[in-house]
Amino acid sequence: GYVARQMITRCSHTVFTIHDDFNCHPNYMFKTQNQYRCILAEINNSNLLLDIMYDIQNKPRPKLPVTTGTLKSSEILMSQYAIA
Numbered sequence: 001g002y003v004a005r006q007m008i009t010r011c012s013h014t015v016f017t018i019h020d021d022f023n024c025h026p027n028y029m030f031k032t033q034n035q036y037r038c039i040l041a042e043i044n045n046s047n048l049l050l051d052i053m054y055d056i057q058n059k060p061r062p063k064l065p066v067t068t069g070t071l072k073s074s075e076i077l078m079s080q081y082a083i084a
């Protein structure tokens with residue numbers, strides 16, 4: 001839901017979404033793909049996923065930053081397909 005809301009908010013053209021499916025006029029598809037990768041890179045740089053995981057487990061989040069993986073945002077931004 002977060003990614004879909006961000007896509008609709010950030011794109012200056014009409015984007016239709018159904019879950020994780022984003023559609024737009026073909027002239028804007030490259031911009032839409034690029035925006036999608038930017039949102040995923042921002043999520044990767046944030047604590048959003050960690051916060052969600054701790055909320056689901058009903059556990060307090062640690063004060064110190066926790067690292068969960070080694071995927072770099074630059075790799076997300078340069079990827080051909082954001083989801084495989």
